[in-house]
Structures are given as structure tokens and as C-alpha cells.
Amino acid sequence: MKNLQIVLMVLSIVVCFSLNISHAGQAPNTQAPTNGLKLQHKTLVVHRGYTKAAKNCIECHSQKTPGIVENWKNGKMGHASISCYDCHVVEKDSPMASQCEGMRGTDIYTSPMVSSSTCARCHPREVEQFLKSSHAELSNKIITDTPWTTHLIYVREGAQELGVKPGSPTNIVPRVSCQMCHGANVEVGPDNKPINMTWPGGHSTRYPDGSLGNCSTCHTRHEFSVAEARKPEACGSCHLGADHPQIEIYEASKHGQQFAAHGEDWNFEAAPDTWEPGDYDAPTCAVCHLSGIGELSTTHNINERLTWNLWAPRTQKRTGERGDGVKGDKEMRKVCKSCHSSLHSNVAFEVRDETVNLYNVYWDKTAEMAKELTEKGLMGKDPLYDGFLQLKQYLYMYAGRRARQGAAMGGADLAQLEGLYTILKVYQDLEAIYKYRIKNNKIEELSHVMNGADN
Numbered sequence: 429m430k431n432l433q434i435v436l437m438v439l440s441i442v443v444c445f446s447l448n449i450s451h452a453g454q455a456p457n458t459q460a461p462t463n464g465l466k467l468q469h470k471t472l473v474v475h476r477g478y479t480k481a482a483k484n485c486i487e488c489h490s491q492k493t494p495g496i497v498e499n500w501k502n503g504k505m506g507h508a509s510i511s512c513y514d515c516h517v518v519e520k521d522s523p524m525a526s527q528c529e530g531m532r533g534t535d536i537y538t539s540p541m542v543s544s545s546t547c548a549r550c551h552p553r554e555v556e557q558f559l560k561s562s563h564a565e566l567s568n569k570i571i572t573d574t575p576w577t578t579h580l581i582y583v584r585e586g587a588q589e590l591g592v593k594p595g596s597p598t599n600i601v602p603r604v605s606c607q608m609c610h611g612a613n614v615e616v617g618p619d620n621k622p623i624n625m626t627w628p629g630g631h632s633t634r635y636p637d638g639s640l641g642n643c644s645t646c647h648t649r650h651e652f653s654v655a656e657a658r659k660p661e662a663c664g665s666c667h668l669g670a671d672h673p674q675i676e677i678y679e680a681s682k683h684g685q686q687f688a689a690h691g692e693d694w695n696f697e698a699a700p701d702t703w704e705p706g707d708y709d710a711p712t713c714a715v716c717h718l719s720g721i722g723e724l725s726t727t728h729n730i731n732e733r734l735t736w737n738l739w740a741p742r743t744q745k746r747t748g749e750r751g752d753g754v755k756g757d758k759e760m761r762k763v764c765k766s767c768h769s770s771l772h773s774n775v776a777f778e779v780r781d782e783t784v785n786l787y788n789v790y791w792d793k794t795a796e797m798a799k800e801l802t803e804k805g806l807m808g809k810d811p812l813y814d815g816f817l818q819l820k821q822y823l824y825m826y827a828g829r830r831a832r833q834g835a836a837m838g839g840a841d842l843a844q845l846e847g848l849y850t851i852l853k854v855y856q857d858l859e860a861i862y863k864y865r866i867k868n869n870k871i872e873e874l875s876h877v878m879n880g881a882d883n
Contacts, residue, residue: 722762831846
């Protein structure tokens with residue numbers, strides 16, 4: 429009995445000591461609880477491990493932006509004593525240099541923008557891989573350096589042709605949605621802070637100092653959670669919708685079904701290159717495309733395990749800056765080998781490849797008709813109004829991507845009903861328009877194709 433009393437006394441002291449430590453330097457708010465919850469506003473005072481300037485950042489922002497500090501404190505950066513100062517301080521002559529209220533009068537300059545070049549100080553290998561991937565320069569160019577896209581964004585969607593002033597906020601707003609995934613070229617004002625809604629942006633954001641890449645698109649600031657980046661929702665915020673429906677395909681697949689059923693019990697916190705089957709029962713996007721698995725090491729180059737350019741009008745094996753499709757096929761098969769027999773996975777790869785071949789038959793026939801119509805002057809000049817050109821785009825960008833990507837990722841309904849069957853129906857309409865124009869030697873006066881249709 430005496431021993432039990434001693435044990436209880438020790439436990440009581442430990443609990444009290446723990447509570448004191450957890451609240452050290454934090455002043456609770458005296459506001460009444462809300463909805464039965466005992467909410468506290470914490471003013472964080474830092475006594476150890478940081479320079480005076482870094483402490484000032486943390487203590488000031490714990491009051492100004494407490495949510496940011498809480499995320500940082502609970503994340504890997506906080507655990508490694510990487511502070512606001514380490515990531516946000518820039519040289520005085522940087523085109524991104526500015527001073528927040530707490531820094532005025534000092535020689536310390538910061539920027540709210542943090543590019544992959546900053547991350548590369550500690551993560552050089554990861555950033556080098558990322559910059560070689562389609563998530564970097566290639567993704568940025570789609571928004572900033574592709575004439576058809578920029579014309580669509582500003583002249584058409586931004587209503588320049590309806591009289592909206594070029595470069596006005598109303599005119600540029602369509603770009604903002606695009607840049608949340610693809611990024612944009614950040615513009616800054618006289619104080620070197622972002623203007624014209626060019627920031628924040630997605631993974632291929634280009635910054636005023638010339639650096640490229642935003643790691644926080646996947647590793648959300650300021651917690652930078654590896655668990656969050658490993659879950660399919662991290663990819664699904666960009667890879668969704670009519671023209672790139674990967675998250676819908678994943679959710680409809682057996683892999684997605686297992687994640688939905690059991691994912692909350694999986695271990696998403698394992699260290700890089702130690703996250704293996706057993707920590708999870710089925711792959712997420714990250715497992716197949718990025719994470720270390722079997723004999724493969726973790727990579728931040730999304731191209732390395734890809735075979736086909738499934739986004740393109742005509743599907744080809746990846747080459748050059750898009751990756752090595754022959755090697756990518758071998759790498760992805762190594763991923764599957766960790767969970768499946770070669771008999772099982774070979775069928776999946778054969779279905780993918782033959783779906784690609786079937787799609788290409790439809791595309792090649794469509795391209796032949798388009799070539800003849802163009803040569804005979806029977807093709808409209810405006811792809812947004814010409815019925816044949818609209819359906820041609822729909823064939824590859826919507827139905828074609830659903831078919832090809834659905835087959836690659838095991839989403840049967842998207843591969844067939846929304847994919848191949850829809851391709852057939854669209855092709856029949858293309859063929860009907862082609863035959864009409866050839867027979868009558870003219871373009872139909874009123875197209876029956878709805879502008880912008882994606883369903």
C-alpha cells in the first residue's frame with residue numbers, strides 16, 4: 429500500500445510538471461469558452477535555441493498570425509529549430525526584399541515569398557529532382573509562354589474582346605485560377621511585395637529573383653507535413669476535373685476504395701525511404717509516383733516512373749524533357765512488384781498500352797479528316813467556334829484523357845463509359861461534320877456543337 433502511494437505521488441508530480449512545461453511562456457486568454465471549448469490564445473515567448481532576430485519573429489507572429497506559428501511549431505521545421513528567419517530573410521538588394529512592421533529601422537529584410545531555391549539550402553537533392561520534372565518549367569510555360577493559352581485567358585475569358593481593359597483586375601482574374609496549380613510570373617510593386625494577383629501560386633511559380641518552384645504546393649506551409657503530402661488529397665487539389673481527372677479515377681479504383689476504407693489507420697509518418705507496404709494497404713498517388721518503395725528511392729521528379737504522355741493529343745512514349753518512357757515503364761513495374769505478382773500487374777499494363785493504341789486510332793483518323801478539311805479551306809479559323817475543332821479538342825482533352833488515364837490507374841468506368849464510349853460518339857459527330865463539308869464544299873452555317881462543352 430505504501431509503495432502504491434509513492435507511485436501515485438510520483439505520477440502526480442510528473443503530470444503537474446508536464447502541464448507547467450507545456451504552458452511555459454504562454455499567457456492564456458481570459459475570454460469565456462466558445463461552444464463549450466476552452467480556447468486559448470497563446471503568446472509564445474522563446475527562451476532557447478534561436479538568435480535574437482529569430483526570437484523576435486516568432487514572438488511577434490505568435491500574436492499577429494498565431495495560426496502560422498502553431499503550424500510551424502507542430503511541424504518538422506519547428507522540431508528542427510528552423511525558424512521564420514531562416515526561410516524568409518533575404519539580402520537587402522534582392523528584388524523581393526521588403527520589411528514588415530517589426531523589422532523597420534533594422535538592416536534585416538524579408539520576403540513573404542519562399543521559392544524552391546530557399547528549400548534547396550537544406551534539400552538540394554529534392555529540389556534538383558523537382559526542377560527536372562513536369563511540375564517545374566514545363567508547367568509554368570503553359571500559363572506564361574503559350575500563345576493559345578494566354579489568348580484564351582486574357583482575350584477570351586478575360587473579355588478583352590468585349591471591351592474589358594487589358595491588364596485590369598477584371599481582365600486578369602481568369603489567370604489566377606490557372607496559376608493556383610501552374611504558377612505564374614510574380615510581379616512586385618515599389619515595396620517589392622507581390623501585385624496584380626500574381627502570388628500566391630502553384631508549384632511552378634517563377635519569382636522576381638529568377639528562381640522557380642513552390643514546394644509548399646504539396647508540403648503546405650508552415651507545418652510542411654510529410655503525411656499530408658503522401659495523401660491523395662494533396663495531388664487532388666490540382667489533378668481533378670474534366671481535363672485531368674486523376675483524383676476521380678483514383679477514388680473509383682480499388683486502390684482508392686482501400687484508402688477510403690482503411691486510410692485513417694495507415695502510418696503516414698514514416699521517414700523517407702522507409703515508408704513501405706505494411707504502413708499502408710494500398711498505394712496513394714505518392715507511393716506510385718514519388719515515394720521510396722522496394723528497390724526504388726524517393727524522388728521529386730514526377731516524370732521518372734511515367735511511360736506515356738497521356739495528356740497530349742496523340743499519345744507517344746515520353747522522351748527528352750518529359751522523361752524516358754521506356755525507363756519509366758520499367759520503374760513503374762518495380763512499384764507494382766511490391767504488392768502484386770507479375771501476372772496480375774502485366775495485365776494492367778497491357779490494358780493501359782492497348783487503350784493508348786485504340787485511342788491513337790481514333791486520333792489519327794480525326795487528324796486525317798482535319799488535314800483534308802484545312803487543305804480544302806473547309807476549316808474555321810476560330811477553334812472556339814468551329815464545330816469540328818471543338819469536338820477535336822474534346823476528343824483528346826476530355827474523353828481521351830479519361831480513357832487513357834482511367835486505364836492507367838484502374839478506373840474502369842472513366843476508362844470505358846466516360847472514355848472510350850464517349851470517344852466513339854464524339855468521333856461519329858466529327859465524321860458527320862467532315863462528310864457534310866466535303867459533300868457540300870462549305871462549312872455549316874450554324875454549328876450544333878455547344879461552345880466549351882465538356883460533358
